[in-house]
Amino acid sequence: IVGPLYLSVVISASLLVISLIVGHLYLSVGPLYVSVVISASVVVIILSDTVTINNTMTNTKSPLLLLILTLSLTCLGSSSGHVRQPRASVGIVGGEVATKGQFPYQVSFQERVLGVWIHFCGGSIIAPGYVITAAHCVEGADFTSPQGLRVVAGEQELHQVDGDEQVQHISFIIEHPFYDPITYENDIAILRLEEPLVYTQWVNQIELPQPDTNFTAEECRASGWGRTSEGGMNSGTLMYVKVPVLTDYHCRQDYTHDEIMDSVLCAGFEEGGKGTCNGDSGGPLACGASLAGIVSWSYGCAEPGLPGVYTEVSYFLEWIYAHVTEQLAK
Known part of the structure; x- marks a missing residue:
């Protein structure tokens, strides 16, 4: 705590983390097909307007700002390779700000970390009690009794609460039985919610396509x-x-x-x-x-x-x- 600013700073340094990339990060580096990543990370957590703690989204006088500074040194056998990046934890480049209610089927898929809810994936409402997402978003989760996972529907600003959000925890995860975590084949999963969502102007489902629909050029x-x-x-x-x-x-x-x-x-x-x-x-x-x-x-x-x-x-x-x-x- 620093004087009247009420700053809480937590610094965590992890040095010399060496990883062979075979799953979430798939590197093809010329004839070597292998990569070693050495990363040093410093995480600074500053409590300063909206904080989501335990199971409650709460406005406070001061928001939660997570500043993650990561220094990564990637040692490659060749500079010509590309990194296959799962869009987990995938964002929007060259896009526009959505208006409130423009995408009522969109949810924020969140995980509780040290009592704080963190957005890490997206999802889509397909029925009042079900959300569809990517299978790689649920890797490592307990499918039959998931703990510390929830979705927030009706969300616009992750760090603000306006009263139109609906929060539901996950009761069961259905991952496609033939999902491949290396190739991302069959990268699909269904989240069963503890209670059905209530459809409003801000929360609603998206239609599933007709079989064999061709969206090319759309x-x-x-x-x-x-x-x-x-x-x-x-x-x-x-x-x-x-x-x-x-x-x-x-x-x-x-x-x-x-x-x-x-x-x-x-x-x-x-x-x-x-x-x-x-x-x-x-x-x-x-x-x-x-x-x-x-x-x-x-x-x-x-x-x-x-x-x-x-x-x-x-x-x-x-x-x-x-x-x-x-x-x-x-």
């Missing part, structure tokens, strides 16, 4: 609170970006045939500059009134010739309906 909208630039800070305000859906053939020219499976779709601009980045994995790609995709992964953030890759929702309709038919039929 201008769609990706939304979330993630980073607004590669290596930058997460946005506290809900953002969105308009991106065109590409053909599978086009996407396989940018990546490889093995990386772009039939169960995904790609969206973005050839020149880059607009798309998703880190902080909104699991968030929606909406085409018209339908949920076309779920933010999954890409190389970098809105880089030229490297579009964002999304789980194609229409490919998984049978699996989705098998778990939530009762509520979807209402």
Whole structure:
């Protein structure tokens, strides 16, 4: 505590953290196909207007500002490789600020860390008691009795409470049985909520697409609170970006045939500059009134010739309906 400023500063230094990247960060470095990352991180937590503690979103005289300064030294066998980044913890590059209620199906997926709720992924409401997200967002969670996980619907500003938010904890997680944490194939999961959400002007579900719907060349909208630039800070305000859906053939020219499976779709601009980045994995790609995709992964953030890759929702309709038919039929 520092005088009248009521600053609480916690500094945590972790040095010489050496990781072999095989899961969340997949590096292809020329013939070596291996990378060692040495990172030194300093975390400074300053209590200064809105704090979310325990199970309650609370306004205080002073917000919670999390400042994370990370110094990373990446040792590569070649400089020509790209990093496959899951869009977890994926954000909006070159986008616009969403108006309140513009995306009523969007939720913030949050985890409790040391008593504080932290946004780490996005999700979409598909029924009053169900949210759909990316499977890589729930890796390591206890599926049958998840603790310390919740969604916030009706959210606009992560660090402000305006009374229109609805908070629900997760009672059960349904991960696709064939999800592959290395390739991100079948990157889809369903969150069952403890209690159904109440639909309002600010909270509502998004329609699922019709089977085999082709969204190619449509201008769609990706939304979330993630980073607004590669290596930058997460946005506290809900953002969105308009991106065109590409053909599978086009996407396989940018990546490889093995990386772009039939169960995904790609969206973005050839020149880059607009798309998703880190902080909104699991968030929606909406085409018209339908949920076309779920933010999954890409190389970098809105880089030229490297579009964002999304789980194609229409490919998984049978699996989705098998778990939530009762509520979807209402």
